[in-house]
Amino acid sequence: MAIRSEEISSIIKQQIQQFGTEVQTVNVGTVVEAGDGIARVHGLSNVASSELVEFQNGVMGLALNLEEDSVGIMVLGDYDGIKEGDEVRATGRIVEVPVGDAMLGRVVNALGEPIDGKGPISTSRSRPVERIAPDVTTRKSVDTPVQTGIKAIDGMIPIGRGQRELIIGDRGTGKSAIAIDAIINQKGGDLLCIYVGVGQKTAKMAQTMAILEKFGALEHTVIVSATASESAALQYLAPYAGCAIAEEWMEQGKDVLIVYDDLSKHAWAYRQVSLLLRRPPGREAYPGDVFYLHSRLLERSAKVNEENGGGSITALPIIETQANDVSAYIPTNVISITDGQIFLENDLFNAGIRPAINAGISVSRVGTAAQRKAMKQVAGQLRIDMAQYRELQAFAQFGTSDLDVSTRRQLERGQRAQEILKQPQYQPLSMAEQVEMFWALNNGFLDDVPVEKVQSFENAFHKFMESNKPAIAAKIMDEKTITDDTANLLKSALGDFKNTVPY
Amino acid sequence: MASRSVSARRYAEAAFDLAVEGGALAAWSGDLRTIAAFVEEPDVAGIVKSGRVPRPDKLRLLEAGLAGQVSPLAMNLARLLSERSKLGLARDMQTAFQEMVDERSGVAHATVTTAVPLADDERTAIAARLSALTGKRVDVTAAVDESIIGGVIARIGDQLIDGSTRTRLLALKRRLEGATK
Numbered sequence: 001m002a003i004r005s006e007e008i009s010s011i012i013k014q015q016i017q018q019f020g021t022e023v024q025t026v027n028v029g030t031v032v033e034a035g036d037g038i039a040r041v042h043g044l045s046n047v048a049s050s051e052l053v054e055f056q057n058g059v060m061g062l063a064l065n066l067e068e069d070s071v072g073i074m075v076l077g078d079y080d081g082i083k084e085g086d087e088v089r090a091t092g093r094i095v096e097v098p099v100g101d102a103m104l105g106r107v108v109n110a111l112g113e114p115i116d117g118k119g120p121i122s123t124s125r126s127r128p129v130e131r132i133a134p135d136v137t138t139r140k141s142v143d144t145p146v147q148t149g150i151k152a153i154d155g156m157i158p159i160g161r162g163q164r165e166l167i168i169g170d171r172g173t174g175k176s177a178i179a180i181d182a183i184i185n186q187k188g189g190d191l192l193c194i195y196v197g198v199g200q201k202t203a204k205m206a207q208t209m210a211i212l213e214k215f216g217a218l219e220h221t222v223i224v225s226a227t228a229s230e231s232a233a234l235q236y237l238a239p240y241a242g243c244a245i246a247e248e249w250m251e252q253g254k255d256v257l258i259v260y261d262d263l264s265k266h267a268w269a270y271r272q273v274s275l276l277l278r279r280p281p282g283r284e285a286y287p288g289d290v291f292y293l294h295s296r297l298l299e300r301s302a303k304v305n306e307e308n309g310g311g312s313i314t315a316l317p318i319i320e321t322q323a324n325d326v327s328a329y330i331p332t333n334v335i336s337i338t339d340g341q342i343f344l345e346n347d348l349f350n351a352g353i354r355p356a357i358n359a360g361i362s363v364s365r366v367g368t369a370a371q372r373k374a375m376k377q378v379a380g381q382l383r384i385d386m387a388q389y390r391e392l393q394a395f396a397q398f399g400t401s402d403l404d405v406s407t408r409r410q411l412e413r414g415q416r417a418q419e420i421l422k423q424p425q426y427q428p429l430s431m432a433e434q435v436e437m438f439w440a441l442n443n444g445f446l447d448d449v450p451v452e453k454v455q456s457f458e459n460a461f462h463k464f465m466e467s468n469k470p471a472i473a474a475k476i477m478d479e480k481t482i483t484d485d486t487a488n489l490l491k492s493a494l495g496d497f498k499n500t501v502p503y
Numbered sequence: 504m505a506s507r508s509v510s511a512r513r514y515a516e517a518a519f520d521l522a523v524e525g526g527a528l529a530a531w532s533g534d535l536r537t538i539a540a541f542v543e544e545p546d547v548a549g550i551v552k553s554g555r556v557p558r559p560d561k562l563r564l565l566e567a568g569l570a571g572q573v574s575p576l577a578m579n580l581a582r583l584l585s586e587r588s589k590l591g592l593a594r595d596m597q598t599a600f601q602e603m604v605d606e607r608s609g610v611a612h613a614t615v616t617t618a619v620p621l622a623d624d625e626r627t628a629i630a631a632r633l634s635a636l637t638g639k640r641v642d643v644t645a646a647v648d649e650s651i652i653g654g655v656i657a658r659i660g661d662q663l664i665d666g667s668t669r670t671r672l673l674a675l676k677r678r679l680e681g682a683t684k
Contacts, residue, residue, distance in 0.1 A: 024664075024665055025664050026665060028658065028663040043661035069508050
């Protein structure tokens with residue numbers, strides 16, 4: 001951190017000249033009750049809702065409850081030093097976070113302060129964390145894909161830029177893994193990423209940061225961290241802070257991907273604060289406005305039209321269910337807010353199908369509008385095959401020898417499709433690679449490959465195409481569609497591959 | 504659920520309305536003070552708080568203690584409070600009543616803190632300045648706090664005018680720290 005001495009002297013001179021010219025009149029109050037991250041203050045009669053207030057020891061707070069004779073304040077920081085009788089001043093500001101390109105590659109807390117030990121972040125702007133979402137006239141429909149690199153998603157449940165796609169499932173089903181893979185796949189692309197960790201284990205956050213760094217994904221990512229050991233106030237603010245950082249880039253016309261991991265713990269933190277503020281508890285003890293908590297956050301993710309910059313924020317909120325109960329309060333709330341959901345199931349995970357996506361009940365309400373033509377050409381057939389396979393799956397349990405030829409063929413195709421859709425962690429695939437594989441599957445090139453060998457076939461195939469026939473992938477990426485020409489090239493490439501390479 | 508001070512304020516508002524209607528603000532002020540002082544007397548306080556003394560007995564004690572000292576309406580107020588077991592609110596009620604009187608007559612109470620004791624003329628000057636700022640007649644209570652280093656902090660109700668050297672130095676420090684980032 002280089003400090004130029006003349007710069008400092010001139011600033012000091014200016015400050016000295018201006019010293020004492022402003023005398024502030026502020027609204028004050030006295031703490032009557034303090035503890036558990038909440039302070040009750042008598043006075044502060046002119047304070048506004050969600051206004052930032054400052055305690056005597058320098059700690060900041062948020063005025064949330066404005067009652068007849070007292071103000072309920074949520075403490076943003078260490079509440080140990082606040083005692084009864086302390087003076088509290090209103091600041092006239094609302095909570096802001098620093099924003100800008102300097103945030104990339106850094107890990108910050110919910111107030112935007114760096115916690116990765118790499119020095120201070122020098123930004124020129126800050127934004128308030130709360131903001132009204134873009135209105136109807138500034139928006140545009142979603143038309144560009146977000147390539148997550150995960151075959152099951154890009155093929156069957158495609159996500160577009162500006163969409164909100166919920167990732168929902170029990171614990172340990174791979175929700176965070178999908179989000180991390182999506183972030184890793186943006187390396188070298190034009191999508192900036194933000195990963196907001198709410199209520200996570202600190203060890204897991206450290207691990208996530210290490211993984212992103214390892215795969216070179218940290219340089220286009222900001223990590224906003226409010227771990228489980230931090231106060232509920234910071235866990236409540238973190239997603240809004242992340243969204244404010246994203247909005248700065250959206251207004252500049254850039255595209256952003258933001259992951260909220262996870263919103264269940266966000267709701268818990270808000271419930272804790274609300275109950276301590278003595279707001280009346282509703283269903284499952286959540287406060288009455290827990291829907292608004294998430295809706296105002298997720299509505300800020302949108303695609304805006306050209307007059308407003310043409311940028312977008314794509315949100316991947318994560319919700320954890322208990323025992324696959326998607327009809328619980330918070331899951332149903334968030335499902336109704338998002339434009340689709342990706343369901344992850346325990347049974348699939350344990351059966352070795354990873355990512356454990358149940359494509360039958362997973363939905364993307366944007367759908368094929370967010371797919372490139374090349375992908376659309378192959379994904380349609382894949383979706384039909386998988387749907388038919390799911391219907392016939394019960395019959396396959398006792399062996400397929402008693403079934404008629406067409407049913408057996410459908411089952412076999414479905415089994416191979418399912419194998420293709422499995423994918424190891426941290427190995428996202430480009431659109432071209434996915435298209436090539438799906439095309440091979442749809443056109444029967446895997447029908448003679450035994451099911452247990454399909455995955456090694458795929459690995460060998462990708463390696464082969466990358467080293468021997470890179471031109472085809474380049475052609476697909478360039479034209480974004482599979483022309484007859486490309487189809488012929490693929491056919492001969494596959495012929496070569498099957499004849500020469502063992503799998 | 505209203506807190507103690509809110510309940511006290513509601514009784515004070517009722518008393519205030521009666522006082523204004525009857526044009527007897529000063530009399531009521533005195534009466535409420537008498538009631539509050541009476542209830543706070545050591546022997547009386549014990550009986551008022553006790554759960555074992557029956558209500559009629561408390562009422563008789565009240566009437567005996569306040570007879571002739573307060574106006575009939577004020578006596579009624581005391582009886583009402585006793586009936587509802589809210590005699591403990593008497594002091595808070597008197598404070599709230601006084602605030603309303605001050606508000607009506609345009610009097611504000613200010614606490615002025617300085618690092619060194621104020622001279623009389625300085626005190627008058629500050630009172631005059633505050634009166635000009637608030638539009639009310641300001642009653643100044645002076646306090647001394649060396650830690651503010653210099654300057655003046657004036658607190659009127661929940662408005663604070665902070666012209667202390669300590670706060671300005673702190674603001675300067677914050678701005679310098681921000682500038683070097």
